[in-house]
Amino acid sequence: MIRGLLKGAIGPADNDSRFLLDVHRRDLPGQDTMARYRDSDEVDLCIVGAGAGGSVLAQRLARWGWRIVIIEAGPFWHPDEDWVSDEAGSHQLYWTQERVIGGEDPIEMGKNNSGRGVGGSMVHYAGYCPRFHPSDFETQTRDGVGVDWPISYRDLKSHYELVERELPVAGQDWPWGDPHSYPFSPHPISGPAQTLWKGAIELGIEMRVGPVGIVNGTFGNRPHCIYRGFCLQGCKVNAKASPYVTHLPDAIAHGVEVRADSMAVRVEIDQSSGRASGVTYVRESDGVPRQQRARMVALAGYSIETPRLLLNSTSPRFPAGLGNGEDQVGRYVMVQGAAQTAGRYPDELRMYKGPPPEVSSEQFYETDESRGFARGFSIQTVSPQPIGWAEHVLADGHWGRALREYMRDYNHWATIGVLNELLPRAENRVTLADDTDPYGMPVARFDYTHGANDKANMEYSTKVITDILKASGAQDILTIHRYAHLVGGARMGASPENSVVDADHRVWEVPNLYISDGSVCPTQGSANPALTIMALASRLAQRLAAAGSNTPK
Amino acid sequence: MIGRYPDYDVMDNAGNWDDATRRVVQARLEPLEPLRFFSADEEPSLRALCDVTTAQDVEPRVPVAEMVDDKLASGRLDGYRYANMPRDPDTWRLVLRGLDETASERHQAGSFAACDTQAREAIVSAFSKGELSGGAWDELDVSRAWSVCMRAVLAAFYSHPWAFNEIGYGGPAYPQGYMRLGPLSTLEPHERRGATAEDPVRVEQEGQS
Numbered sequence: 227m228i229r230g231l232l233k234g235a236i237g238p239a240d241n242d243s244r245f246l247l248d249v250h251r252r253d254l255p256g257q258d259t260m261a262r263y264r265d266s267d268e269v270d271l272c273i274v275g276a277g278a279g280g281s282v283l284a285q286r287l288a289r290w291g292w293r294i295v296i297i298e299a300g301p302f303w304h305p306d307e308d309w310v311s312d313e314a315g316s317h318q319l320y321w322t323q324e325r326v327i328g329g330e331d332p333i334e335m336g337k338n339n340s341g342r343g344v345g346g347s348m349v350h351y352a353g354y355c356p357r358f359h360p361s362d363f364e365t366q367t368r369d370g371v372g373v374d375w376p377i378s379y380r381d382l383k384s385h386y387e388l389v390e391r392e393l394p395v396a397g398q399d400w401p402w403g404d405p406h407s408y409p410f411s412p413h414p415i416s417g418p419a420q421t422l423w424k425g426a427i428e429l430g431i432e433m434r435v436g437p438v439g440i441v442n443g444t445f446g447n448r449p450h451c452i453y454r455g456f457c458l459q460g461c462k463v464n465a466k467a468s469p470y471v472t473h474l475p476d477a478i479a480h481g482v483e484v485r486a487d488s489m490a491v492r493v494e495i496d497q498s499s500g501r502a503s504g505v506t507y508v509r510e511s512d513g514v515p516r517q518q519r520a521r522m523v524a525l526a527g528y529s530i531e532t533p534r535l536l537l538n539s540t541s542p543r544f545p546a547g548l549g550n551g552e553d554q555v556g557r558y559v560m561v562q563g564a565a566q567t568a569g570r571y572p573d574e575l576r577m578y579k580g581p582p583p584e585v586s587s588e589q590f591y592e593t594d595e596s597r598g599f600a601r602g603f604s605i606q607t608v609s610p611q612p613i614g615w616a617e618h619v620l621a622d623g624h625w626g627r628a629l630r631e632y633m634r635d636y637n638h639w640a641t642i643g644v645l646n647e648l649l650p651r652a653e654n655r656v657t658l659a660d661d662t663d664p665y666g667m668p669v670a671r672f673d674y675t676h677g678a679n680d681k682a683n684m685e686y687s688t689k690v691i692t693d694i695l696k697a698s699g700a701q702d703i704l705t706i707h708r709y710a711h712l713v714g715g716a717r718m719g720a721s722p723e724n725s726v727v728d729a730d731h732r733v734w735e736v737p738n739l740y741i742s743d744g745s746v747c748p749t750q751g752s753a754n755p756a757l758t759i760m761a762l763a764s765r766l767a768q769r770l771a772a773a774g775s776n777t778p779k
Numbered sequence: 780m781i782g783r784y785p786d787y788d789v790m791d792n793a794g795n796w797d798d799a800t801r802r803v804v805q806a807r808l809e810p811l812e813p814l815r816f817f818s819a820d821e822e823p824s825l826r827a828l829c830d831v832t833t834a835q836d837v838e839p840r841v842p843v844a845e846m847v848d849d850k851l852a853s854g855r856l857d858g859y860r861y862a863n864m865p866r867d868p869d870t871w872r873l874v875l876r877g878l879d880e881t882a883s884e885r886h887q888a889g890s891f892a893a894c895d896t897q898a899r900e901a902i903v904s905a906f907s908k909g910e911l912s913g914g915a916w917d918e919l920d921v922s923r924a925w926s927v928c929m930r931a932v933l934a935a936f937y938s939h940p941w942a943f944n945e946i947g948y949g950g951p952a953y954p955q956g957y958m959r960l961g962p963l964s965t966l967e968p969h970e971r972r973g974a975t976a977e978d979p980v981r982v983e984q985e986g987q988s
Contacts (some may be wrong), residue, residue, distance in 0.1 A: 306797070306799065307799050308799070309799070310797075310799050310800040310803045310804075310951070311796065311797070311800045311950075311951030311952060311953045312800055312803050312804055312938065312951060313934070313937075313938060314934050314935075314938035315800070315803040315804070315938075317855055320858055321858055322855070322856055322857060322858035323858065324856070324858070324859075324860060324866075325858060325859050325860070326859070326860055326861075326862050327859050327860070327861055327862060328861070328862035328863075332861055332862070334857075334859055335857075335858045335859040336857040336858025336859055337857070337858070340858060414960060415960070415961070416960035416961045417960065417961025417962050417965070418961075420961055420962050452952070452953070452954070452955075452956025452957070453956055453957045453958070453960060454951075454952040454953050454955075454956050454957055455952070455957065456951075456952075456953070462797065462953045462954075463953065463954075463956075570978060570979075570980065572976065574947075574972065574973060574976075575961075576949065576970070578948060578949055579949065579952075579957040579959075579960050580957065580960045611948075612937040612938075612942065612943065612946060612948050613933060613934050613937045613938060615937075616933040616936070616937045617930070617933060620929055620933060623907070624983075625832050625903065625907055625929065626831055626832055626833070626834045626900065626903070627834040628979075628983050629832075629833070629834070630833070630834045630945070631979040631982055631983060632979045632980075632983075633937070633942075633945070633946050634783050634945050634946045634947070634979070635946075635977075635978070635979045636946040636947065636948060637946070637947050637948075637973065638976065638978075671862065673862075701978055701980070702978065702980040
């Protein structure tokens with residue numbers, strides 16, 4: 227009750243990022259004055275990757291006095307100059323270094339699911355921030371599929387609440403999973419989302435506004451969203467949450483060095499003790515390998531680059547790479563089915579206005595045996611910009627004259643999508659390819675193939691969103707089948723035979739090596755993973771800080 | 780088919796954009812540079828493919844060929860390669876060779892570019908369905924090659940301000956923002972309502988234009 231009345235008024239303690247940002251500039255404050263460590267300094271923690279997992283971990287532990295360096299492959303952004311309100315002009319936000327994709331259902335990478343640069347993929351995620359459901363942590367016990375996590379929803383709940391206040395997340399009271407409310411009120415919604423929602427109501431499907439990590443009101447020095455619609459191209463407003471604005475300002479203010487344009491190529495192991503001694507990385511400017519010494523190492527490079535780095539870190543003691551003694555590294559990588567269906571309406575709707583994420587439903591999230599498959603899916607409104615929309619039209623089989631005809635009708639269409647929980651499979655795996663990158667490091671190969679349950683789930687959910695469009699009065703409908711998000715690849719588990727890290731994210735074989743990104747997730751639910759990756763990192767930081775023997779100095 | 784938003788020019792609002800965005804979009808209207816990636820031998824078929832897939836047959840054209848060439852020449856690739864496919868730049872060269880081979884085989888033409896519109900469209904239709912084989916095509920997964928090429932073609936065409944105008948797209952909106960989100964047909968001062976509202980599905984099915 228009190229929380230409801232104070233909506234938007236209570237900020238998080240112990241994170242001043244929102245006040246450190248400049249009202250008039252978009253730069254991450256403190257770049258010029260941030261701590262700089264020498265390679266030979268043995269820092270307390272070297273983190274690889276300045277995205278959702280790495281940034282939260284750094285921010286938390288920096289406040290406990292840890293000396294931390296984050297090695298980041300991509301650039302240190304200056305958004306006023308580097309980011310534009312333009313699809314094609316945003317190419318540099320994505321991880322576009324070569325990767326090989328295989329399997330029966332190869333997954334497109336790049337702008338679809340991979341970020342590069344300080345802030346990571348959250349710089350260009352849409353902004354949906356749902357929690358996982360309690361059921362996600364025990365799908366094997368409940369549904370006989372996937373695997374149980376070694377931790378439960380209860381272990382993450384307080385971290386979900388904390389991160390939701392830090393982003394902050396805006397949305398209506400949430401009736402699904404563990405019912406909860408959000409710190410910020412729901413955003414107003416646009417014509418296309420209202421139109422789609424009407425269709426859902428006709429069919430008795432419950433939807434709610436949000437949850438999105440987008441400021442509604444003001445939040446410290448972060449302004450209100452201006453509804454310009456370019457969430458996927460990097461928020462030039464500072465309204466949309468990403469570690470760039472939510473955790474890195476505070477981290478840098480507490481002594482973290484973010485070393486950008488530096489590609490980590492190996493985790494070094496002291497061959498006598500078997501402990502990690504540091505990270506070898508290469509600066510883009512000179513290509514010279516350097517080694518940052520560290521007392522502890524945490525990898526946060528996400529589901530492709532973290533396994534790649536583990537597999538590439540071979541040594542006499544670990545000939546198959548780190549954490550890979552049981553052949554588990556790179557396995558169980560998951561993506562979510564993300565088909566989108568668009569409907570055509572007599573009125574102009576102009577879906578490019580407003581944030582792409584607006585209204586969503588988790589009514590179909592859990593198993594319903596009558597549907598004929600295990601687990602489920604969520605439904606979310608989306609709104610592609612012109613190039614994204616052209617890909618929809620192409621997927622429906624149109625090119626040339628027909629394509630131009632469909633395209634000039636852009637303003638009459640609205641789009642709704644699903645996220646299917648596709649199940650983890652051991653053979654869906656990241657390995658090292660024969661090709662190498664400019665530093666001589668083998669590039670990642672990602673093989674992916676659906677199972678029968680996955681296909682049944684995707685087929686069913688596509689029918690549900692098609693029915694929503696029909697009920698909303700759509701005259702015509704077109705569908706694109708696609709995939710989104712990544713998790714898994716170094717999953718946590720109860721024993722080393724079927725996992726890479728333990729419940730505290732520690733690599734089974736290397737006592738001072740941790741993984742703090744989405745690759746530790748054993749299952750994925752049908753929730754967008756960003757919030758959960760941050761919550762996991764927040765929990766890991768709490769565990770590390772609390773472990774007395776690990777307290778630095 | 781042109782003329783749905785007859786009085787609309789997205790660039791009229793460019794004064795309200797931030798400098799970085801304006802520079803990026805305006806650069807697409809600058810005079811063209813010669814091709815750097817594709818050879819003089821490849822150029823005619825490249826241009827023909829870009830024309831057919833975007834239904835451009837008269838000047839002024841959105842310079843799709845130049846934009847694709849620039850992307851490949853500067854190595855701005857998309858971040859993945861199918862295991863059964865060459866890298867994107869090699870895929871493009873093979874596709875252009877394959878189009879010429881098919882043109883000669885099926886239409887007795889010297890090259891794809893030498894075909895008339897009908898023959899070009901027949902070849903591209905077969906390409907879009909993955910129904911080409913022999914010669915260069917056997918070194919490719921043809922359906923995936925279609926998606927590699929079209930990804931680049933569409934990203935080029937629909938990043939151009941003339942295409943924004945054709946589809947009535949409001950364009951960049953920072954720092955101005957969009958204030959009029961709905962419920963229906965609520966326009967910003969710089970947006971224009973469409974002069975017609977024909978349903979393209981009907982237009983296509985009934986063969987009107």
